Amino acid sequence: MTISFTTRIDERFTECKTSNRAALVAFITAGDPDVETSLQIMHGLVASGADIIELGMPFTDPMADGPAIQASTLRALAKGHTMKMTLDMVCEFRKTDPKTPIVLMGYYNPIFIYGVEAFLTDAKKAGIDGLIIVDLPPETDDELCIPAMNHEINFIRLATPTTDEKRLPTVLQNTSGFVYYVSVAGITGTKKPDITKVDQAVQNIKAQTPLPVAVGFGVREKQQAFEIAQVADGVVVGSALVGAIEQSLDKNNAATEKTVASVTKIISDLRSGIEEAAQNA
Amino acid sequence: MVQISEQLNSYRSGPDENGFFGQFGGRFVAETLMPLILDLQDHYEFAKKDASFKAELENLHKHYVGRPSPIYFAERLTDHLGGAKVYFKRDELNHTGSHKINNCLGQILLAKRMGKTRIIAETGAGQHGVAVATAAARFNLPCTVFMGATDVERQKPNVFRMKLLGADIRPVTAGAGTLKDAMNEALRDWVAHVDDTFYIIGTAAGPHPYPAMVRDFQSIIGQEAKEQMMEVEGRLPDHIVACIGGGSNAIGLFHPFLDDPEVNIYGVEAGGYGVETPDHAASLTGGNPGVLHGNRTYLLQDNDGQITEGHSISAGLDYPGIGPEHAFLHESGRVKYVNATDKEALAAFQLCTQLEGIIPALEPAHALSFVEKLAKDRPKDEIILMNLCGRGDKDIFSVAEHLGVDI
Missing domain, CATH: 3.40.50.1100 (Rossmann fold)
Structure with missing residues (x-):
């Protein structure tokens, strides 16, 4: 089934393509270290060169995430963060930034408990463009993927090194917005991707879909962004950002004057890697 | 191995090809694992x-585990309770001490x-x-x-x-x-x-x-028990009882009996300090459906879908979820799910040790606590079969601590 609609994600990838460069996708956890700072970080990400924001929805049991994102999700929950606060944050962000695409990323249970229809209605209203739900593989598309498309929200699927050619069409079937290629088999932020393998995998995916392909899991340095930007349409950074947030906090896990800057510094750095890749092309 | 029953209206026909027992179960995992x-x-x-x-x-x-494990008529316990006959399926006698x-x-x-x-x-x-x-x-x-x-x-x-x-x-x-x-x-x-x-x-x-x-690997418990009951009593038990954390020993005992309507089935969850307090691990009594660890099932969680910690005196029962087939059997009404508190389990642990010379694990002590109540309520010609799924050697230190004994 195909439903035709356009989101800010499609527009942003088109813009980046016109400028001949890869998009920079930045992940942070909503409410870490607190809602106010989190919102400042979102604006900071855009100002320092991020094209798309992935906002993590905190969950007590993030099974596919490494220590950095686990810790950040628990910090947010310790401050009493809820799903409604995540959606309210996005509403607030949209008041001054109507253009930057926002993708919510997380696990199914908090959405299931919120109620799928209520969640999709509120998410669309808040200005959410896409969803990445780690524990909803294509076999479960009726749960959230198809209903999300009906609300004109992109359901972005992860493809991994274990997704073979036989399985790839299943993974791509109801995917829209972009395809997120997880460059290592493992949890977030733990291993470095091998660029030759990534190149091959991205080509395999692109042979089967016109959608842009973004690559993440393990991206930390400018050099990696430079390399990935030459083989993919997008570079995703996550654990490095939430790790920097953690480093910047005081003893009580409260934000300091360093917090926002520690994140924007990484983003400017990665963005310059992407720009250099564009000039190199 | 279990033969999936072809009979219509069977409680044993699940799961479907996608792994669902009714709305429960499924495959909610990351793509890497798919x-x-x-x-x-x-x-x-x-x-x-x-x-x-x-x-x-x-x-x-x-030759390695020592199966079949015997069933045993707990005569002194039965006399003490003064009602229905109590049998134990002795899976605590297996090699390694549990099912x-x-x-x-x-x-x-x-x-x-x-x-x-x-x-x-x-x-x-x-x-x-x-x-x-x-x-x-x-x-x-x-x-x-x-x-x-x-x-x-x-x-x-x-x-x-x-x-x-x-x-x-x-x-x-x-x-x-x-x-x-x-x-x-x-x-x-x-x-x-x-x-x-x-x-x-x-x-x-x-x-x-x-x-x-x-479930299939554990169903040997119920298959053996069924044959053994027929041998010893010439009929099926009226009631079967097992404790439930995730529920593997329970589903192993229950599954071969699901389509025998004359057998009442009881699963006993960990009531901790009481299911009316926040400190228990009774997912069916105190939880609601959600998705965790790859399946949809009953979970202990807050209003925002965050998983809460279960509490039980028994480390084997404090899981905040339960196997999806139990969630299905709960909603269908085929199995009745009850609970026993830390205190009740501790009392049952001591009773079993003193009357039968068997030190049970704290997990089946929860089941035993319910058996005590049930046996007292039921006439002497009825039969209760309980899965004594583990032995209590591992628990003696924590029991000593709870009893205030320094060993």
């Missing part, structure tokens, strides 16, 4: 029909067939960890066991046992450091080592095909 889980399902379906697989498992059951070995041997044979060279597992009380470490030693496979740091502390004898058996123990400090956190960490390890690693899940939960597979 191809692996589909592969596991194919191998399991094949092994299930393979006579040599069955023969190998039966041979191990007989957990039934499942581990089945899964490790499957791991061998799939060419996997490394075993991982999660454990709470350590009974499953010990069974996995035992099977891994027997089949010469390296084994890593994830165990919550809190549980490592309160289950020292089992931790040392696993180490003696050659297992690598990884204490997990995330969350409250109990079974749920150990399972998260095992899943993370599995995602990172998909090529060579087999994950032996200990309970009848997790993504499909685990709930069905663990």
Whole structure:
């Protein structure tokens, strides 16, 4: 089934393509270290060169995430963060930034408990463009993927090194917005991707879909962004950002004057890697 | 191996091809694990029909585990309670001291067939960890066991046992450091080592095909019990009872009896300090449906879908979820789910020890506490069969502490 609609994600990838460069996708956890700072970080990400924001929805049991994102999700929950606060944050962000695409990323249970229809209605209203739900593989598309498309929200699927050619069409079937290629088999932020393998995998995916392909899991340095930007349409950074947030906090896990800057510094750095890749092309 | 019943309106026909028992179960896992889980399902379906697989498992059951485990008429307990006759299915007499070995041997044979060279597992009380470490030693496979740091502390004898058996123990400090956190960490390890690693899940939960597979491997309990009851009493029991954490011993006992309407079935959850307090692990009584660890089932959670920590005196029961087939049997009404508090379990533990000379694990002591009430209520010509799924040696230190005894 195909439903035709356009989101800010499609527009942003088109813009980046016109400028001949890869998009920079930045992940942070909503409410870490607190809602106010989190919102400042979102604006900071855009100002320092991020094209798309992935906002993590905190969950007590993030099974596919490494220590950095686990810790950040628990910090947010310790401050009493809820799903409604995540959606309210996005509403607030949209008041001054109507253009930057926002993708919510997380696990199914908090959405299931919120109620799928209520969640999709509120998410669309808040200005959410896409969803990445780690524990909803294509076999479960009726749960959230198809209903999300009906609300004109992109359901972005992860493809991994274990997704073979036989399985790839299943993974791509109801995917829209972009395809997120997880460059290592493992949890977030733990291993470095091998660029030759990534190149091959991205080509395999692109042979089967016109959608842009973004690559993440393990991206930390400018050099990696430079390399990935030459083989993919997008570079995703996550654990490095939430790790920097953690480093910047005081003893009580409260934000300091360093917090926002520690994140924007990484983003400017990665963005310059992407720009250099564009000039190199 | 279980024959899936063809009969209409059977309670034994699940799961469907996507792993669902009604709305419960399924495969809610990250894409990285999906191809692996589909592969596991194919191998399991094949092994299930393979006579040599069955023969190998039966041979191990007989000569290595000591099956069939006896059923035993608990005469003094019956006299003491003054009502229905109480029988125990003695799975605590198995090698390694609990029912957990039934499942581990089945899964490790499957791991061998799939060419996997490394075993991982999660454990709470350590009974499953010990069974996995035992099977891994027997089949010469390296084994890593994830165990919550809190549980490592309160289950020292089992931790040392696993180490003696050659297992690598990884204490997990995330969350409250109990079974749920150990399972998260095992899943993370599995995602990172998909090529060579087999994950032996200990309970009848997790993504499909685990709930069905663990149930099938544990159903030997109910199959034997059924035959043994016919032999001894010439009829089926009126009531069968088992304790429930994730629910593997319970589903193993229950499943062969599900389509015998004359048999009343009771699952006993851990009531902790009482199901009216926040400190219990009774997912069916005090929880509601959600998605965790690869399946949809009843979970202890808050209004925002965040998972809360279960509490029980028994480290084997404090999981905040329950196997999806139990969730289904609960909603269908076929099985009645009740609970017993820490205090009640502790009292039953002592009663069984004193009257029958059997030290039960704290897990089946929960079931026994319900059996006490049930037996008193029912006439002398009725029969209750309880699964005594583990022995209590591992618990004597924590029992001493609860009783205020310094040993």
